Amino acid sequence: MILNFLNMSGYGLYIWLSYAFTALSLISLYYVSVKKLNSIKNIEHLYQSEKIEEVSVSAQATKF
Amino acid sequence: MVFSKSTKNRLKIFSLVTIATSLIFFFIYNNLQKNVVYFYAPQDIKNLTDTPSNKIRLGGLVKEGSLKKNNNIYFFIITDLKNEIFVEYNGLLPNLFIEGKSAVIEGVLKDKKYFIASTILAKHDENYMPPEVANSLKKNKLNK
Amino acid sequence: MFGIFKPRTFFNLANTSIFWLKIILAFALIVGLILALVFSPIDYLQKDTVRIMYVHVPSSWISLFIFLIIGISSFISLIFKVRVFSVYAKSLAPIGLVFSLISVVTGSLWGYPTWGTFWSWDGRLTSMFVLVLTYILYVYLWSFIKNYNLAEKITNIVGIVGLINIPIIKFSVAWWNTLHQPASITLTAAPTIHSSMLAPLLIMFFSFCILSLIIFLIRYKYEIINFRVNKK
Numbered sequence: 382m383i384l385n386f387l388n389m390s391g392y393g394l395y396i397w398l399s400y401a402f403t404a405l406s407l408i409s410l411y412y413v414s415v416k417k418l419n420s421i422k423n424i425e426h427l428y429q430s431e432k433i434e435e436v437s438v439s440a441q442a443t444k445f
Numbered sequence: 446m447v448f449s450k451s452t453k454n455r456l457k458i459f460s461l462v463t464i465a466t467s468l469i470f471f472f473i474y475n476n477l478q479k480n481v482v483y484f485y486a487p488q489d490i491k492n493l494t495d496t497p498s499n500k501i502r503l504g505g506l507v508k509e510g511s512l513k514k515n516n517n518i519y520f521f522i523i524t525d526l527k528n529e530i531f532v533e534y535n536g537l538l539p540n541l542f543i544e545g546k547s548a549v550i551e552g553v554l555k556d557k558k559y560f561i562a563s564t565i566l567a568k569h570d571e572n573y574m575p576p577e578v579a580n581s582l583k584k585n586k587l588n589k
Numbered sequence: 590m591f592g593i594f595k596p597r598t599f600f601n602l603a604n605t606s607i608f609w610l611k612i613i614l615a616f617a618l619i620v621g622l623i624l625a626l627v628f629s630p631i632d633y634l635q636k637d638t639v640r641i642m643y644v645h646v647p648s649s650w651i652s653l654f655i656f657l658i659i660g661i662s663s664f665i666s667l668i669f670k671v672r673v674f675s676v677y678a679k680s681l682a683p684i685g686l687v688f689s690l691i692s693v694v695t696g697s698l699w700g701y702p703t704w705g706t707f708w709s710w711d712g713r714l715t716s717m718f719v720l721v722l723t724y725i726l727y728v729y730l731w732s733f734i735k736n737y738n739l740a741e742k743i744t745n746i747v748g749i750v751g752l753i754n755i756p757i758i759k760f761s762v763a764w765w766n767t768l769h770q771p772a773s774i775t776l777t778a779a780p781t782i783h784s785s786m787l788a789p790l791l792i793m794f795f796s797f798c799i800l801s802l803i804i805f806l807i808r809y810k811y812e813i814i815n816f817r818v819n820k821k
Contacts (some may be wrong), residue, residue, distance in 0.1 A: 386627075388639070389636075389637035390631065390636045390637045391636075391637075392636060392637045392702050393637075393640060395641065395698045395699065395701060395702050396637060396638065396640050396698075398698050399641045399644055399645070399694070399695035399698040399699065400626075400644060402691065402694050402695065402698075403644045403691050403695060405807055406687050406690065406691055407687065407691075407800060410684065410687045410804060411800075411803075411804055412682065414683075414807045414808050414811070415807055416812075417808075417811050418807050418808075418810055418811040421776045421811060421814050421815065427745050432752065434713075448669075452669060452670070454666065455667070455668045456668055459664075459667075459668055464751075466753075470753060482765075483710075483711045483712060483766045483767055483768065484671075484766045484767065484768075485766075486766070499778050504766055531636040537702070539704065539705030540702065540703070540705075541635065541703050541704070541705075542705075543633055543634065546634070549704075549768050564705075564706075566706055566707060566768055567703060567704055567705055568704065568705045568768055568770070569634065569635065569703055569704075569770055570770055570771075571770045571771045571772060571781045572638055572773070572781045572782075573632050573635075573642070573773060573781070573782040573783060573786050574632065574633055574782075574783040574786070575630030575631065575632070575633065575783060575785060575786075576631065576632075576633040576815060577630075578631070578633070578783055579633035579634075580633075583625065
């Protein structure tokens with residue numbers, strides 16, 4: 382029964398390859414993103430500061 | 446809305462550039478329509494002035510009841526319900542190559558009614574349904 | 590009203606919501622995958638290969654949708670100089686790139702058993718290929734140009750120009766003869782997918798959206814901090 386499920390009426394290879402590719406690339410994207418953020422977190426106090434508001438540099442951000 | 450002068454300027458430049466590029470793309474697109482054809486329908490081939498000698502693609506429905514096999518060579522008819530083209534093919538058929546469904550065929554034209562195929566691609570439509578539903582649809586059609 | 594566009598408000602919102610987003614994601618993904626792989630029926634012609642649709646179609650939708658946001662954000666950033674929108678675009682781009690790659694790879698894996706070929710240069714496949722290249726160019730330009738202001742301007746232009754490709758991808762199957770089948774789900778007509786297959790498709794789409802949102806929040810946080818540090 383399990384073999385039948387894995388076989389997918391003969392198309393198992395294509396189906397499992399596409400699901401595996403999707404899972405692998407999404408998981409690696411997630412981990413790369415988290416790692417990148419953690420690498421910079423030791424200066425996290427920066428974004429806590431009030432000055433972060435400067436980032437939305439333009440005065441128009443509030444105007445329109 | 447009140448924009449600053451420089452924003453207005455940027456908007457002006459942007460709209461000019463947009464109009465210019467869309468005009469360019471419009472002309473490119475028009476030419477592409479004429480020159481780059483992924484596949485020809487039987488009607489298009491009928492309208493051609495001369496028989497192209499290079500590889501082309503032909504697309505259409507596989508006529509029901511037309512598929513025959515002779516010494517590993519398949520013969521069938523591609524139709525757009527108005528014009529028909531006879532196709533000869535030596536090779537393996539894809540699983541979804543079914544009479545009454547569409548296919549795209551690569552090869553050369555021998556003459557305007559005869560096509561020698563080198564590759565066959567099955568084209569499937571946008572309908573997806575479980576087999577039971579397809580069966581009952583078929584039955585309903587037959588009853589009508 | 591536009592307070593939400595201020596990074597600090599945004600961060601506070603993100604920090605509280607990300608936990609719940611993860612729970613929703615886990616739930617939707619489990620339901621979606623079980624439906625897609627076990628309970629959804631086979632197609633009357635394609636048999637089990639139709640299951641590839643449940644990852645292929647949502648990925649394609651998301652890659653198109655993300656580029657649409659990138660294009661619009663680039664426009665706002667370039668013309669109205671609301672520069673935080675460049676940061677949105679920059680954080681979204683790698684996500685869109687990954688989804689467009691998934692779309693192309695799973696599409697090939699679907700094409701081989703159904704069409705009989707991994708790849709063919711028809712209108713849809715070619716324009717999707719151009720989208721992948723645009724994403725690569727966009728991401729590459731950000732990392733290649735060291736001057737932030739210059740990189741911002743150039744990528745904004747790439748984002749706006751790349752926007753032209755989006756309607757081409759969408760309507761390629763209607764404008765030209767293509768090997769790729771026309772759209773099954775449109776705004777104007779009833780879907781031509783049976784409801785038992787539509788359900789897993791939409792649930793998978795929903796979970797991919799939530800996942801994109803989570804990754805976006807993480808990347809956005811990184812980019813904003815990065816922006817501050819580089820400015821100092």
